[in-house]
Amino acid sequence: MAELNLSPNLTEPDEFYAALIESHTGLTEEESMAQNARLILLLANHIGDCDTLKQAITLARAQADEGS
Amino acid sequence: MFQDRYTLAFKLYPYAKSADQDADTPVRHPVVVVGGGPIGLATALDLGRQGIPVVLLDDHEGVGVGSRAICFSKRTLEIADRYGCGAPMLDKGVVWNVGKVFHDDRQVYDFNLLPEDGHRNPAFINLQQPYFERFLFEQIVAEQENGAPIDIRGKNRVDAMTDQGDHVTLNITTPDGPYTITADWLIACDGASSPLRAMMGLDFDGRVFQDSFLIADIRMTSKSFPTERWFWFEPWFKSGASTLLHKQPDDVWRIDFQIGWDVDRKEELKEDNIRARIDAMLGDDVEYDIVWSSIYTFQCRRMKEFRHGRVIFAGDAAHQVSPFGARGANSGMQDVDNLGWKLGLVLNGTAPETLLDSYHEERSYGADENILNSTRSTDFITPKSKISHIFRNAVLDLAEHHAFARPIVNSGRLSLPCTYDGLSLNGADDLTGGPARTRPGSPCPDAPLGDGFLLDHLGNDFVLLAINADVPAQITEDGIPIRRVALATPEDATGALAERYLGTATAAVYLIRPDQHVVARWDGFDETAVRRALRTACGKD
Ligand SMILES: Cc1cc2nc3c(=O)[nH]c(=O)nc-3n(C[C@H](O)[C@H](O)[C@H](O)COP(=O)(O)OP(=O)(O)OC[C@H]3O[C@@H](n4cnc5c(N)ncnc54)[C@H](O)[C@@H]3O)c2cc1C
Numbered sequence: 001m002a003e004l005n006l007s008p009n010l011t012e013p014d015e016f017y018a019a020l021i022e023s024h025t026g027l028t029e030e031e032s033m034a035q036n037a038r039l040i041l042l043l044a045n046h047i048g049d050c051d052t053l054k055q056a057i058t059l060a061r062a063q064a065d066e067g068s
Numbered sequence: 069m070f071q072d073r074y075t076l077a078f079k080l081y082p083y084a085k086s087a088d089q090d091a092d093t094p095v096r097h098p099v100v101v102v103g104g105g106p107i108g109l110a111t112a113l114d115l116g117r118q119g120i121p122v123v124l125l126d127d128h129e130g131v132g133v134g135s136r137a138i139c140f141s142k143r144t145l146e147i148a149d150r151y152g153c154g155a156p157m158l159d160k161g162v163v164w165n166v167g168k169v170f171h172d173d174r175q176v177y178d179f180n181l182l183p184e185d186g187h188r189n190p191a192f193i194n195l196q197q198p199y200f201e202r203f204l205f206e207q208i209v210a211e212q213e214n215g216a217p218i219d220i221r222g223k224n225r226v227d228a229m230t231d232q233g234d235h236v237t238l239n240i241t242t243p244d245g246p247y248t249i250t251a252d253w254l255i256a257c258d259g260a261s262s263p264l265r266a267m268m269g270l271d272f273d274g275r276v277f278q279d280s281f282l283i284a285d286i287r288m289t290s291k292s293f294p295t296e297r298w299f300w301f302e303p304w305f306k307s308g309a310s311t312l313l314h315k316q317p318d319d320v321w322r323i324d325f326q327i328g329w330d331v332d333r334k335e336e337l338k339e340d341n342i343r344a345r346i347d348a349m350l351g352d353d354v355e356y357d358i359v360w361s362s363i364y365t366f367q368c369r370r371m372k373e374f375r376h377g378r379v380i381f382a383g384d385a386a387h388q389v390s391p392f393g394a395r396g397a398n399s400g401m402q403d404v405d406n407l408g409w410k411l412g413l414v415l416n417g418t419a420p421e422t423l424l425d426s427y428h429e430e431r432s433y434g435a436d437e438n439i440l441n442s443t444r445s446t447d448f449i450t451p452k453s454k455i456s457h458i459f460r461n462a463v464l465d466l467a468e469h470h471a472f473a474r475p476i477v478n479s480g481r482l483s484l485p486c487t488y489d490g491l492s493l494n495g496a497d498d499l500t501g502g503p504a505r506t507r508p509g510s511p512c513p514d515a516p517l518g519d520g521f522l523l524d525h526l527g528n529d530f531v532l533l534a535i536n537a538d539v540p541a542q543i544t545e546d547g548i549p550i551r552r553v554a555l556a557t558p559e560d561a562t563g564a565l566a567e568r569y570l571g572t573a574t575a576a577v578y579l580i581r582p583d584q585h586v587v588a589r590w591d592g593f594d595e596t597a598v599r600r601a602l603r604t605a606c607g608k609d
Contacts, residue, residue, distance in 0.1 A: 033455070037462035045472040 004055040070223060070243050072128060077198035080130035080205045083223035089247040097123050098415060100238065100251035102226050102264060104128070106137070106197065107383030107400040108257035109204040113151050114408030116211050116218035117528075120415055123249070125240060129222035131205075134360045135196035135285055138314060138322050139394035143485040143511060144401045145189040146584070150527045153207035154189065157200060161193030162315050167297040169479055171464040173304040177474050181482075186564035187514040188521040192482065194316050196285075197397065229254070229267050229379075236378055253411065254379045257400075262385035268376065274369020275443065277390065278329040279450045282308070282363050284342050286356040287320050299479040301449070301464055307345035310449050312479075320359055323349070324391075326450060333363050366390045368443045370435045374428040382407060387435035389442035392449060392480035399438050402485060403431050409528075409582035413606060418547040423607035426493050434486035441481045448478035485511040488585065495579065495588025495601030501572030502589055512584045515564040517555070522565065525553045527584045530602060535565065536575035539593045545602045550579070581605060 010016050023039075024032045044053055081104070088095045099115055101108045104126030115122040140157065148154035168178040183191040208218055227246070228239040236254045240247055256264040265272060298313040305311075308325030315321055325345055327336060335341060342361055350356070370387035374380060383400035407427050413419035451457040466473035488494065488509035497508050505513060515522040525531070530550045532539050536557055543550045560566055570576055579587040579601050588601040603609045 030458075033458045034462055034465075037455075037459045038466055041459075041462055041466055041473060041476070 002049045002052045004052050004059070070225070070241065074128070074132040074134075076128065076130045077133040078131045078202050080202065081126070081220045081222040082129050083221075083243055085242075085244055086219075086221060088249055089242065089244060091247075094237065094248040094250050096235070096250045096252070097121065098251070099123070099253045099255065099411070100125065100236075100249065101255045101257055102126075102238075103257035103259060103383075103385070104130075104201075104220065104222075105257060105259055105383065106201050106204060106397050107385075107404060108255070109201060109208065110147075110151070110401060110404040111255050111257055111382060111407065112218050112220065113153075113204060113208050113211065114404055115411065116208065116216035117151065118408070118412045119217065120412060121217035122219070123251075124218070124220045125224040125226055125238075126220070126222055127225035131198040131201045133198070134362055135198060135316065135320075135322070137197040137200065137391075137394070137397040138194045138316055139192050139398075139482070140195055140200060141394065141398045141483045141485075142183075142187065142189045142191050143483075144398050145193065146511075146514065146523055147401050147405045148203070149188065149523065150405075150584070151204075151207055152210070153203045156203045156206070157195060158189060158193060160199055160203075160317055161195040162295055162317055163190045163193055164295050164297060164315065165191070166294070167299065167479075169467075169477055170298065170300040170303065171461075171468070172302055174468060176301075176464050176467045176477065179474075186516045186562055188523065189514070192394070194314060194322075196316055196318075196320070199317070200397070226258070226263065229264055231268070231377060231379065234378065252378065253415075255407070255411075256379060256381045256385050257383050258385050260384040260388045262381070264379070265371065265381065265385060268379065270371060270373075270376070272369055272371055272388075274367050274388070274439070276367045277365070277446055277450065278452070279309075280327050280329060280331050280333075280363050280365050281391075282325045282327050282336055282342070282345070282361070284323045284325075284346060284361045285316070285320050285359040286323060286346065287318070287359050288354065288356045289319075290350075290354050290356075292354075293321065301460075301479075303349070305348040307348050310479075311349065313349075327363075329365075331363070336363060337361060364391075368439045368446070370432065370439060374432055375424055380407065380411075380424065380427065382431075386431070387439070389438050390446045392445040393438070393442045393482055394480070395438040395442055395483045398483040399434055402434060403427075405583040406431055412582075413548065419606040420608065426491070426607055429491055430486075430488045430493070433488060433491060437486050438483070445478045445480045449480075487511070493581075493587065493605045493607065495604050496597065497589060498597075499571075499573055499576050499589040499591055501570075502576065503568060503571040506569055506578070506586055506589070508586050508588050510586050512580060512586060513568045515560070515568055516562050517559060517565070523584060526580050527582055529582050530587075530605070531578075531580045532598065533569075533576075533578040533580055534593065535569055535577075537577050537592055539577060540595075543595070543598065545599045546608065548602060548606060550598070550602060579605070 099122045101111050101124040112124040145154045165181045169176045181191045225241045230237040295315045300311040310326040312324040374386045382403040389395045451460045463476045494508040534554045578589045587605040
């Protein structure tokens with residue numbers, strides 16, 4: 001089982017972040033949600049391994065439950 | 069006082085007064101089956117073929133109109149073959165392999181079931197449930213003519229049941245009034261709303277899906293639709309939130325519209341309203357007759373225990389799934405396949421009663437697998453929150469352009485038989501290089517053999533399958549015989565047997581159950597190991 005990589009791994013963090021935000025320009029809230037959903041699915045397929053994906057899902061959800 | 073709950077498609081077993089009704093004291097029977105749906109009929113057939121006297125009680129005189137189940141799986145056909153009635157089903161059924169998935173007005177993708185070569189039966193046939201039941205019944209009649217002790221009693225409604233510990237008492241109502249019988253074993257195949265389950269106060273918990281589906285089976289003169297499974301998510305014609313179109317025999321098509329939870333059933337079932345939905349879908353110029361229509365809702369749930377002492381539940385009475393995936397009747401047939409031989413051994417005294425606990429162990433495992441699959445399909449087809457709807461449509465949008473998203477599209481994961489991994493009746497897996505698909509617990513895959521097929525030689529009793537290995541013609545362990553089936557590579561013209569049973573091994577010995585599931589397998593013959601595995605498979609150790 002692959003361990004979810006939580007160390008900095010982005011080659012160009014600022015570039016990535018700008019592209020991410022930019023991709024939502026001009027979208028309604030609903031369209032933005034759909035854009036995010038498509039993006040998640042594309043990335044998930046790239047990762048592939050279900051255990052790794054579940055670690056990420058759990059980690060993301062934990063912060064919602066902590067309310068932070 | 070005797071009111072039918074539904075009208076009949078085929079009247080098969082008209083009421084006839086039984087001698088039991090005039091008996092002074094209740095007559096005792098070894099096995100009584102309640103319910104003459106597909107599962108009850110198959111149970112009576114399985115037991116009767118073993119020579120076990122069985123009485124089947126149904127509150128009607130045959131098969132109800134309305135097809136309900138239409139997709140029957142390869143495993144079901146294999147079980148029917150073992151009972152001698154697979155051929156007429158295959159003959160009448162429609163074989164299909166291609167499915168298309170649409171979203172709105174666009175085709176998202178298509179798939180082909182690509183059935184593997186070298187099996188007698190196709191992956192699926194479509195056949196109206198009344199035909200399926202009729203073929204089972206006709207086989208019962210054929211077996212009766214050969215002396216099988218099967219007694220089917222129409223218009224015999226079970227109104228009360230008392231569990232007496234080592235037997236049960238049944239109070240039955242007939243057109244001639246009530247009578248009472250007793251039974252050593254009671255098999256409850258009385259359907260999803262099982263009156264027997266209610267009489268025993270047993271729970272049936274699970275998830276209710278808040279959606280209704282309108283079914284219309286139509287006969288079309290137009291031949292413009294191929295023999296394929298077509299499924300629409302959010303179809304452009306707006307006749308439902310999803311829609312299924314699937315071919316059946318006799319030029320009949322199943323159309324299934326998802327119409328939402330809060331619907332006025334009476335209103336929706338008016339012919340004009342049904343036609344409005346169908347016309348929007350097919351166009352105004354298509355001629356058709358409505359053969360049957362109905363609105364159904366469903367739940368995914370199962371009983372906690374399938375066995376309660378001398379009362380055993382099977383089919384929809386024990387478990388219920390959504391229709392997506394065709395796992396209802398198909399899984400019920402696997403219940404029967406599993407229960408028949410076990411009850412046979414217990415009744416002839418060669419296995420302990422506790423063997424029947426493995427029926428619950430194995431079939432509740434199967435039911436859980438089916439519930440999981442059908443729940444996931446249902447969640448995909450009928451998303452229940454805004455975000456799940458958004459994700460569902462994101463999958464569909466991506467699937468239209470990218471192959472990677474297509475495996476996520478779930479319009480029903482079609483029924484496959486269950487492998488009883490890690491359960492108590494399994495023996496050793498000592499075949500180095502043996503294929504995963506024939507590991508202990510698996511249903512035996514078919515393979516061509518001479519003019520016929522491997523599965524023709526397996527089943528009904530325990531078999532020692534030897535491939536390129538010497539084994540004795542017959543072994544008997546504690547009253548239970550094991551029959552030899554010896555094969556060698558030259559008989560395997562297509563290589564399918566080697567691929568499915570040898571893998572990288574050169575020889576193998578398999579112990580196979582009467583329901584064609586693998587108990588254990590080895591590199592060669594070891595008598596002690598075979599005897600031990602047989603004892604395990606019969607619940608003796
Ligand atoms: C719309 C729809 C589509 C489906 N499609 C498929 C499919 O494609 N493939 C598939 O495998 N499954 C499918 N199913 C499921 C399938 O129809 C059921 O799983 C199957 O009918 C269960 O059979 P059964 O014998 O357990 O119960 P039932 O068929 O319900 O039979 C129960 C019998 O018991 C009798 N009975 C009840 N109470 C009493 C009593 N007190 N005394 C005497 N008799 C009694 C009833 O009259 C009835 O004859 C579908 C179901 C629906 C609703």
